[in-house]
Amino acid sequence: MIDFFRRHLGAKLFLSYLVVILVGAIVLGLATRFTVPEAFNSHMGLGMGLGLGNGQGMMQETGTGKTAVLDLFNSFQASFNEALLLALLAAGVVAILVSLLLSRGVVAPVRVLTAASQRIADGHYTERVNSTGSDELGQLAHSFNQMAEKLEQVESMRRQLIGDVSHELRTPLTAIKGSMEGLMDGVLPATSEIYQQIHQEADRLARLVDDLQELSRVEAGAYPLDMRPLAISTLVQTTLKRFVAQVRVKGIEIISDLPADLPPVLADQDRITQVLTNLVGNALQYTPEGGKVTIRAIRHGGEIHLAVIDTGIGIPAEHIPHLFTRFYRVDKSRSRQAGGGSGIGLTIARHLVEAHGGRIWAESDGEGQGSTFTFSLKAAE
Ligand SMILES: Nc1ncnc2c1ncn2[C@@H]1O[C@H](COP(=O)(O)OP(=O)(O)O)[C@@H](O)[C@H]1O
Ligand SMILES: [Mg+2]
Numbered sequence: 001m002i003d004f005f006r007r008h009l010g011a012k013l014f015l016s017y018l019v020v021i022l023v024g025a026i027v028l029g030l031a032t033r034f035t036v037p038e039a040f041n042s043h044m045g046l047g048m049g050l051g052l053g054n055g056q057g058m059m060q061e062t063g064t065g066k067t068a069v070l071d072l073f074n075s076f077q078a079s080f081n082e083a084l085l086l087a088l089l090a091a092g093v094v095a096i097l098v099s100l101l102l103s104r105g106v107v108a109p110v111r112v113l114t115a116a117s118q119r120i121a122d123g124h125y126t127e128r129v130n131s132t133g134s135d136e137l138g139q140l141a142h143s144f145n146q147m148a149e150k151l152e153q154v155e156s157m158r159r160q161l162i163g164d165v166s167h168e169l170r171t172p173l174t175a176i177k178g179s180m181e182g183l184m185d186g187v188l189p190a191t192s193e194i195y196q197q198i199h200q201e202a203d204r205l206a207r208l209v210d211d212l213q214e215l216s217r218v219e220a221g222a223y224p225l226d227m228r229p230l231a232i233s234t235l236v237q238t239t240l241k242r243f244v245a246q247v248r249v250k251g252i253e254i255i256s257d258l259p260a261d262l263p264p265v266l267a268d269q270d271r272i273t274q275v276l277t278n279l280v281g282n283a284l285q286y287t288p289e290g291g292k293v294t295i296r297a298i299r300h301g302g303e304i305h306l307a308v309i310d311t312g313i314g315i316p317a318e319h320i321p322h323l324f325t326r327f328y329r330v331d332k333s334r335s336r337q338a339g340g341g342s343g344i345g346l347t348i349a350r351h352l353v354e355a356h357g358g359r360i361w362a363e364s365d366g367e368g369q370g371s372t373f374t375f376s377l378k379a380a381e
Contacts, residue, residue: 009110010103017095025088032080040073109137113144125152164327168208168342172201204342211344215326218351225271225355229264229380232297232304238269239276240295243284251289257296265304266380271352275360278345279308279373286371287312302381303358307374315364315371323362324350349375 005011112129119127128148131141179198182188217223236256240247247254265272276295283293287310294309315323315330322328326347346360353360353375360375 008103009107010099013099013103014096017099018092021088021091021095024091025084028084036077036080037073040076044069044072106137109133109141113141116144116148120148120151125155161326165212168327169205172204172208175201176205208342208344211342211348215344215348215351218348218355221355223271225268227266227268227356230267230269230272231264232262232306233258235265235267235269235272235276236295236297238273239280242277243280246284250284250287252284252287253292255292255294257294259297259299262297262299262304263379263381265377267356267377272356272377275349275352275375276306276308278349279375282345282373283308283310283312283371286310299379300376302379303376304379305374305376307372309370309372311370313371314367314369315362316367317364320362320364324360346373353377 005015109129116127116129125148128145129141131138131145133141176198179188179194179201183190183194188194233256236258240254240256243254280293280295287293291311293311294307296307296309298305298307319328319330323330324346327343328346329343350360356377358376358378360373362371362373364371
């Protein structure tokens with residue numbers, strides 16, 4: 001019995017109504033017991049001293065008139081009690097009906113939510129519930145749907161990631177395997193060129209794995225930021241030192257355009273150098289011989305904008321919004337031939353810049369028109 005009440009919302013509601021009704025009836029009963037004789041007195045006897053109240057003086061005077069009044073009072077009390085009992089019964093029936101109706105209204109949506117969450121737990125992430133009500137249940141349904149949507153997104157991202165990673169791994173692996181088979185069957189000549197090709201593909205695999213590891217680290221935010229005031233010129237110099245050989249081989253002119261009165265920025269030196277390295281590396285990679293790469297810093301209020309501007313192959317407008325998505329490359333085959341990476345570099349850069357509270361964006365006037373990648377950092381004032 002207790003278990004029944006514990007498990008059914010409707011029974012609990014009914015119980016609470018019952019308590020309210022009973023308390024009401026008891027209070028009413030007590031109140032009438034104490035007030036009715038007084039009121040009866042004053043209405044019937046009007047100061048005749050019937051002495052009905054509280055038994056005092058009840059027996060003092062006797063008389064037929066008074067006995068009649070007493071009888072009247074007793075039958076009044078009896079009929080009052082009867083009415084009270086009837087009212088109690090009626091209230092009980094109403095309580096049952098109302099608690100049934102209300103619990104239906106509450107229990108039905110809760111049941112729907114329970115079933116939906118069960119389905120989500122079973123992996124059906126498209127499950128949604130009707131969230132039209134504006135009461136707490138409606139809000140619950142609304143947040144439930146939001147949660148389901150987030151879960152669905154995470155799940156589809158996970159699937160996409162696994163698909164992308166296997167695809168990225170397969171391409172160099174297939175190339176290595178093909179070359180090795182050719183060598184073993186004697187179809188391919190064992191020249192240093194072939195070995196170099198194989199080595200290149202293995203190198204690509206190694207870089208991909210490194211990039212993935214770095215990506216998972218920055219996506220999880222699993223690195224401490226050592227924020228200090230840093231001079232932009234030092235950051236730029238450190239970055240450019242890494243590209244000295246590449247710049248000389250490719251014959252690209254590098255210009256750093258940094259105003260003299262630039263305030264320092266508040267940033268983690270290693271991380272921002274990593275961002276700059278990614279951007280300058282891309283600029284060099286996607287700029288043909290004889291081109292120009294400019295690193296420019298501009299002050300914007302409390303922010304410093306650092307831009308890497310190249311005169312390279314440019315980016316068609318429709319690709320620009322996707323550049324910072326992982327594995328996104330404008331032209332996969334060309335990027336591969338150009339010795340490009342796997343399309344993770346800009347994703348890592350975006351995560352790092354956002355961890356600093358900054359933004360990163362790309363601009364280009366289109367194919368062959370060069371590109372500009374800019375990110376913002378807070379000035380250390
Ligand atoms: N400076 C640039 N000029 C033209 N295209 C660029 C430039 N930087 C990046 N891109 C495009 O954005 C894509 C993603 O860049 P990134 O994330 O660094 O990957 P990748 O490993 O291919 O360099 C590149 O494949 C390229 O198509
Ligand atoms: Mg890159």
